[in-house]
Amino acid sequence: MTQQSSASPQAMGVIQRHANSDITFNTSHDGLAGKITVTLTPGQLEVFWSDPAAAFASVYGNTRGDCLAWQAAGYMAQCAELTTKGRQCRNPVHGGYPVATPDRWVAMRGKYSLIHQEGVSK
Structure with a gap:
């Protein structure tokens, strides 16, 4: 969950155009038995590009620190x-x-x- 990503301006434009739609995005993070797949909303995907741990925290309704502490x-x-x-x-x-x-x-x-x-x- 600690990786950092950055989206291109074009990708951000696509995300913003779909922010009010029913489109979702799947990604995964490390878990005990391998990767755990989660679904991100367009808003969460926008957060994911700059702070994946914060986006995953949003999925679970936790803080970024809680998600990182769970793994640690x-x-x-x-x-x-x-x-x-x-x-x-x-x-x-x-x-x-x-x-x-x-x-x-x-x-x-x-x-x-x-x-x-x-x-x-x-």
Whole structure:
């Protein structure tokens, strides 16, 4: 998601002319099992040319940072509990690996692993 693109003025003109139509565009980004194909609206495609990560974030209803953090975390939602040594538990939350999309990953933040359910045990 970190790649940068730039569209030619002609391409931008085509995108802008179709912005109010029902035309959509397909592209893909990295995911756990390879590429994930998403559909972009003309407006999202216009964003994609300058900032692909922001366009993908728009598709999922997340921030650009959330999408990049999902990938950086290896598609795993990490347990929110601290261990007895004061470090964050390294286990995934229940159902938190693999997390297929960044919006699901964001929804799992702050949850606990099976070991730390409800944060009652360390």
